[in-house]
Amino acid sequence: MTLRTGLIGLGMMGRHHARVMRGIEGTELVAVADAMGDAHGVAEELPLFETVDQLIDFGVDAVVCAVPTGMHEEVGLKLASAGVHTMVEKPIAHSVEAGERLATAFNERGLIGAVGHIERFNPALQELRRRIDAGQLGEVYQVATRRQGPFPSRIADVGVVKDLATHDIDLTAWLNRTKYAEINAKVVRITGREHEDMVVAVGQLENGVIVNHTVNWLSAVKERTTVVTGQNGVFIADTLTADLTFYENGEVRSTWQPVENFRGVTEGDVIRYAFPKQEPLKTEHEAFRDAILGKENTHVSMTEGLETLRVAEGMLEASSVK
Template sequence: MGDLRAGLVGYGQMGRHHARVLDALDGVELVGIAEPAPRDGRSERIVDDVEAVIQRGIDLAVVAVPTALHESVGGRLAEAGVHALIEKPVAADVASGLRLAEAFEASGLVGCVGHIERYNPALQEMRRRLADGELGEVFQVTTRRQGPYPVRVEDVGVVLDLATHDIDLTAWVTQRGYADLSARTAHRSGRQREDLVAAVGRLDDGTVVNHLVNWLSPLKERVTVVLGERGCFIADTVAADLTFHANGVTPVEWDSMASFRGVVQGDMTRYAIAKPEPLAVELAAFRDAVLGISNDVVSIREAARVVGVAEALLRSSASSATESFS
């Protein structure tokens, strides 16, 4: 069998990364890129729209256009019999996401979504260790995702663009669903949509969750902390580092500390883990799902549920009420 013929719809900041990885991906040939106004001139692979990419005879495609266009572009690919990976968020609302899921399912195609944090080696290692019970009972998950405003984002706020990463990774690493969430948002930079959100809630086993997300910080931070009865894991997904801070077991002789009845600081371990590029792992998983080798991808229905939680955060902020999930 020859290489799978791949198309790319959207050649902005994220699309360029997809093109770079697709060009290096074994068993895949990138044959068409839809971008009506390329910044660096035209090449034989660059065409005007998704229709022209489909006409190249593609087997699979990556969709990296603005969120508002995901349903129309993804739906056209499903209609044409093309497997697709759609960048997150899968759609601007749950209804659109579910229509996309139905379109790909009805056609028997692989339809998946680029929740790239699932492919970050630090979070993959954290999930494995949590599943093995290394932390014992989990008490709390805290995420911090902040940095400057990305000029690539024009049609959604920070909740759909960034907080969806934390919603998905929290449920994925703990293998739990959300029970309830309450949120507050702010508009501090003069843009139409929210640029800051703080959320608190619980997973369905009672684990407390906190998400702090913004586009206002000069410091870029991507941190997930999972606290449990034996200590805490800290994943820095920018550096792909995972550390473990153990509860102390050495007796404390300092009187003022010895009277404290909580945990004390113990050893810190920074795990040595392989660090492949998450986008390369994600696109290889997409390729393998198309070939029927494995199914390690994020389904459109899963991604639509993430959008549902994001919508609940926005409703909570507007109403000042806690949103519950059945």
């Protein structure tokens, strides 16, 4: 069976979806849509529609929705009503209430509703989760993330919390196989828009792990780092390069005073792991396909996406930003 797939939203992210969708085995990208046209030349030989209704009428089994966040609910509900499996870009919707309506619509119809939290599919984080599950780190104490970079002019309808911090919320809960118990945050607005540009958050998961997130789009340096500290050492995952490094707790005693001053009284092994590195977007699409076919459920469900949005809104509430 070959799944007929469609794409709505041909902006910066949509063009990458189209590129990857053309190469997903067992699927065929048959049409695309965008009310604003095709600025990046994504359609090529495919039919180009203006509305989701036209895309549905053309006949599709599954659709990727890469329209602005504020349109997720409207487009998603139409796709659910038509019986079309859908993956919406993160966050699931502009508000928790809208996300609840979306998740309910897909769940009630027995459809696969997925959310594009792509960081879960980064090979460094997938390898990190495998090693945490295997007990290499022992008890996990803390997860700290840093997600910084220049301002993305393409983002207009949400702030840095819903656009970027949702990545860190999702991956942190996923790595630890649990939910957030509490979250506190401080935000600032620098660019003059109504939305926040920087957030620093601290919280705790239900299993007791403490977390902190530093996220902004004000930095001249782009950084995507996840640091997990535990009983046996520290993992550092760089999702820009998909590298994973393990700093083992020290066991070798140092008697060289100058070195001890810089590195501590003991030293442990430092290992950068080698493992297969497939493009995360391709892995994400394969997970969406497999969920539709009933093979595996490694996609990010709308229920999970909704929980991530709840935590994001909790950050904003804690910082008194509505």
